[in-house]
Amino acid sequence: MKLAVISCIHGNAEALDAVLADIDTQRAEEIYCLGDLVGYGPYPNEVVEKIRSLAIPSCQGCWDEDIVDGLNACECSYPSQLAEYRGRLAHEWTDREIHPEVREYLATLPLTLKKDNLCFVHGSPNSQHEYLLPSMDGFAALERVLSADADVLFCGHTHVPYERKLENAALSVKVGTAESGDRAQQLQEQQFQVPLKRVINAGSVGEPRHGRPNATYVIYNTDTAEVTFREVTYNYEKTCQAIVEKGLPPIFAWRLAKGMEFAERADDPSHVCER
Amino acid sequence: MNITLVAGPPGIGKTTWINQFLSTSKQPLFYLCPAAGTEAVDRLRVGYHFPEVTVVEDTQAAALLMNLPDQAQIYIELGFHLDLAALPFNQLPCRKVAIVPPELAQLTEQSEWHDWADELVAGNKIQVPHPNCFPETRRMPLTGQVFDPPSLDELLTEITGGAYGQVIRLKGIFEMPDGQAFDIDFVEGLPGIEYTELKLPRSLKGRPTRPSSLEVVGYDFQQKTMAEALGVSCLSDELIAQYQRQYRQQYKTTDLTNNAEENVA
Amino acid sequence: MKWAILSGIEGNLTAYEAVLKDLRQLRQPVTELYILGDVIGLSGNNLKNNNLQDDSLQNDNEAVIRRLRHPGVGQLKPQVCVGWWEEQCFSLHGLSGLPDAPELMAAVGGDGVKALWDSVSRKSVQWLRSQHFGFYELDCLLIHGSMASYADELTPETPAIELCDRLIRADANHLFCGRSGRTFECWVNPNQLHSTVTTLDGPQPTQDQSKTPRRIVGVGSVGRTPGQATYTLYSPGSNQLSFRTVNYGQAKKGKAKGFGFP
Numbered sequence: 001m002k003l004a005v006i007s008c009i010h011g012n013a014e015a016l017d018a019v020l021a022d023i024d025t026q027r028a029e030e031i032y033c034l035g036d037l038v039g040y041g042p043y044p045n046e047v048v049e050k051i052r053s054l055a056i057p058s059c060q061g062c063w064d065e066d067i068v069d070g071l072n073a074c075e076c077s078y079p080s081q082l083a084e085y086r087g088r089l090a091h092e093w094t095d096r097e098i099h100p101e102v103r104e105y106l107a108t109l110p111l112t113l114k115k116d117n118l119c120f121v122h123g124s125p126n127s128q129h130e131y132l133l134p135s136m137d138g139f140a141a142l143e144r145v146l147s148a149d150a151d152v153l154f155c156g157h158t159h160v161p162y163e164r165k166l167e168n169a170a171l172s173v174k175v176g177t178a179e180s181g182d183r184a185q186q187l188q189e190q191q192f193q194v195p196l197k198r199v200i201n202a203g204s205v206g207e208p209r210h211g212r213p214n215a216t217y218v219i220y221n222t223d224t225a226e227v228t229f230r231e232v233t234y235n236y237e238k239t240c241q242a243i244v245e246k247g248l249p250p251i252f253a254w255r256l257a258k259g260m261e262f263a264e265r266a267d268d269p270s271h272v273c274e275r
Numbered sequence: 276m277n278i279t280l281v282a283g284p285p286g287i288g289k290t291t292w293i294n295q296f297l298s299t300s301k302q303p304l305f306y307l308c309p310a311a312g313t314e315a316v317d318r319l320r321v322g323y324h325f326p327e328v329t330v331v332e333d334t335q336a337a338a339l340l341m342n343l344p345d346q347a348q349i350y351i352e353l354g355f356h357l358d359l360a361a362l363p364f365n366q367l368p369c370r371k372v373a374i375v376p377p378e379l380a381q382l383t384e385q386s387e388w389h390d391w392a393d394e395l396v397a398g399n400k401i402q403v404p405h406p407n408c409f410p411e412t413r414r415m416p417l418t419g420q421v422f423d424p425p426s427l428d429e430l431l432t433e434i435t436g437g438a439y440g441q442v443i444r445l446k447g448i449f450e451m452p453d454g455q456a457f458d459i460d461f462v463e464g465l466p467g468i469e470y471t472e473l474k475l476p477r478s479l480k481g482r483p484t485r486p487s488s489l490e491v492v493g494y495d496f497q498q499k500t501m502a503e504a505l506g507v508s509c510l511s512d513e514l515i516a517q518y519q520r521q522y523r524q525q526y527k528t529t530d531l532t533n534n535a536e537e538n539v540a
Numbered sequence: 541m542k543w544a545i546l547s548g549i550e551g552n553l554t555a556y557e558a559v560l561k562d563l564r565q566l567r568q569p570v571t572e573l574y575i576l577g578d579v580i581g582l583s584g585n586n587l588k589n590n591n592l593q594d595d596s597l598q599n600d601n602e603a604v605i606r607r608l609r610h611p612g613v614g615q616l617k618p619q620v621c622v623g624w625w626e627e628q629c630f631s632l633h634g635l636s637g638l639p640d641a642p643e644l645m646a647a648v649g650g651d652g653v654k655a656l657w658d659s660v661s662r663k664s665v666q667w668l669r670s671q672h673f674g675f676y677e678l679d680c681l682l683i684h685g686s687m688a689s690y691a692d693e694l695t696p697e698t699p700a701i702e703l704c705d706r707l708i709r710a711d712a713n714h715l716f717c718g719r720s721g722r723t724f725e726c727w728v729n730p731n732q733l734h735s736t737v738t739t740l741d742g743p744q745p746t747q748d749q750s751k752t753p754r755r756i757v758g759v760g761s762v763g764r765t766p767g768q769a770t771y772t773l774y775s776p777g778s779n780q781l782s783f784r785t786v787n788y789g790q791a792k793k794g795k796a797k798g799f800g801f802p
Contacts, residue, residue, distance in 0.1 A: 080425035085507045126688075138735040138749030143705035163738045170732040171704055174753075175696040176725030192700045210740055229740055251504070254438045 002027060005120070005202040006217040007034035007156025008061065011041025011094065012206025015215040016050060018234035019205050026219050026230070032113060034156035034202055035061025035122040037106070038098065040090045040252055041206050042242035048102045059120055060109035061157070062128040066091055067098055068107040089249055112148070119150035123157040132199055134162045142166045145197040152198045161203030161216045163227045169194035200227055212259040278367055282353040282388060283374035285410065285492045286444040286462035287398035290317050292374055293350045297325045304328040305349040307336055310357065314416050314488045316446045317352055320458055323448065323473045340367070356412065359391040374398035401464045410443055413496055415489045415505060419482040421450045421515050426508035431468055435461045440496035447489035452510060452518035454479040456487065479519045544570040545682060545759045545772040547718025550581025550625065551601040551659070552763025558788035559762050559769050573616040574675060576718040576759060577623020577684030579604055582648065582655055583763040601659040605667065621672040623684035624691055624719060632657055633665050643691065678776050681712040685719045693719040694756055696726050703728050707754045714755045716772070721761035723770045723783040729753040757781065
């Protein structure tokens with residue numbers, strides 16, 4: 001069976017429509033969404049209404065969380081002071097525009113979705129704010145998949161799609177048995193082997209950061225485990241125009257057109273905010 | 276006394292060409308950048324990179340030129356906005372060097388520089404602005420400002436990418452929270468943005484007092500939006516103090532303090 | 541160079557004094573004294589003594605902090621980082637993101653919360669707040685929980701991949717931690733993993749992500765178990781590790797009223 005996994009729509013209704021049309025052509029039977037329905041883009045209500053009306057199961061993203069709980073992401077979620085300032089402008093704008101029932105719906109979104117051996121999260125199983133970058137240490141990435149109790153972990157949040165196969169993992173632990181006494185003795189070794197696990201990042205529908213303005217998402221075939229990246233062109237200029245007309249900072253339009261929209265990224269991607 | 280006048284389009288490499296002599300000469304060295312203002316980035320850069328060179332203010336130039344020692348070497352960098360035919364320096368006994376793109380470095384070519392220069396030097400391979408489409412220069416004084424490094428990175432990518440108007444040249448001196456300053460340089464058509472760390476003492480006691488500024492050359496600037504984004508990328512007094520405390524400590528110990536943790540995050 | 545690494549005094553001054561005495565008796569003197577958090581807690585004589593009019597029942601949290609701040613002439617000055625109990629205290633005093641210390645409430649209930657509140661002065665809280673988050677020394681990270689959280693309780697039973705993750709986050713060869721209160725030594729050897737990333741540009745070369753073995757050390761607990769303190773000695777030069785157990789007599793009156801954290 002083919003699944004379509006979409007993420008990080010960010011109020012870009014134009015891009016969402018184009019992606020939904022593309023999913024039809026791919027004959028995907030189910031769609032999963034990894035959150036960040038709102039924020040930055042000009043049509044937060046429309047995007048949420050669309051996801052709701054199509055009954056697409058969705059996780060809660062960090063932007064959705066902020067609209068529900070108030071802006072409580074710590075400054076560490078942002079790559080820079082400038083991005084933080086602009087993020088705040090985007091949050092405040094979205095917070096003003098959002099309809100009460102949309103806010104209520106966002107509050108009901110779960111942090112994690114499961115289907116058989118697949119797990120869907122926004123950032124990582126640890127946090128909506130954690131970035132699972134493709135460059136992350138392989139064992140650390142493996143730990144995230146295992147902590148989700150899954151074989152395939154779908155995530156978004158970085159706005160750049162990728163698939164990562166983690167194969168032939170083996171690690172051993174030697175435990176010193178000395179609970180007391182003068183020195184650790186009698187080290188016993190235990191071996192662990194982990195079968196193939198995958199991390200699949202679904203990219204971003206509404207706010208790509210791969211250097212082109214096109215929307216990205218992935219198709220996953222549950223029978224063959226085949227992953228297909230989809231890059232969908234759409235009329236991004238219309239979104240850019242709406243960004244400016246609706247009073248969002250024009251720099252968002254410029255960055256969207258360049259495919260370099262801010263994905264907020266901490267210096268230390270594994271940093272988990274405790275706020 | 277030995278005077279060299281250097282002219283050429285923006286981004287061609289005038290300062291770079293002059294620098295090679297500033298770093299090797301054993302004679303007393305003087306550098307002028309007429310009608311550029313005291314906070315001109317070129318002037319600041321020469322001062323910072325070559326402390327042994329005397330950077331001459333416009334107001335002192337006349338008096339100085341009269342009283343120079345015989346062995347003095349004087350380099351005068353002429354901004355592209357100056358009319359070469361009407362320069363007062365033209366009367367002086369001097370060597371006139373024009374730096375032009377490699378394809379124009381033939382004396383048979385035609386241009387303002389060819390009419391004026393004694394000597395043509397091949398510089399960067401760049402597009403020379405059309406005489407009818409003269410670029411504007413915007414200078415933003417930054418003295419006392421300390422930048423959030425990742426914000427500055429983002430912003431420079433935006434500025435040079437054309438988010439605030441078309442930029443053909445960007446140069447600036449920027450202060451960093453670790454007390455160091457960078458010389459940053461971009462030329463349209465050449466790859467990347469060049470960062471050079473200045474060999475200056477770390478400024479870790481309050482806002483730095485040494486001058487810094489940014490210059491952009493290009494067309495159709497939205498200066499207000501650009502200045503606003505620059506402002507947002509600068510650190511507050513409080514943050515500067517926090518960073519400076521942290522960096523002062525870091526040079527003493529490698530401990531990870533509560534404070535450092537917050538700042539790093 | 542020889543380090544003594546302690547954790548979990550938990551307000552038990554008697555236990556801390558017993559460890560200091562043990563340190564003085566070592567043949568090779570200790571050059572650095574690290575305390576990985578939980579200097580305060582409810583394992584000492586932290587009774588609500590204001591009304592008891594009994595000077596012999598001293599407030600041990602304050603006494604321990606005083607002892608740490610003023611080690612005395614010729615004694616090692618301890619280097620302290622914050623632990624779980626300190627974080628609870630910051631939460632109670634509104635100094636962290638999370639107010640009202642729900643973790644503390646869940647662990648020790650309302651009486652325990654009140655006891656902790658009553659036994660640490662605002663001034664001492666400020667001092668604790670100024671202590672370290674952890675220490676990077678040579679190729680070691682010394683910290684209360686882990687880089688994941690101050691509450692991270694690592695033990696030999698923790699899943700191997702999680703131990704491995706904590707060592708990666710530590711970015712060190714040896715991770716010394718104190719949350720579990722146990723003394724243990726665990727070598728983790730991530731000996732094989734092939735990672736292949738595919739991006740929009742196609743498959744990237746497969747990478748072998750194996751690493752050399754690294755170690756997690758549980759440093760024990762000074763004050764949690766009445767009558768028995770454990771701590772760790774480590775010589776970075778020779779990479780020699782040993783655990784010490786110190787048995788000491790109970791303090792006179794009603795020691796360890798049972799608020800010991802599990």
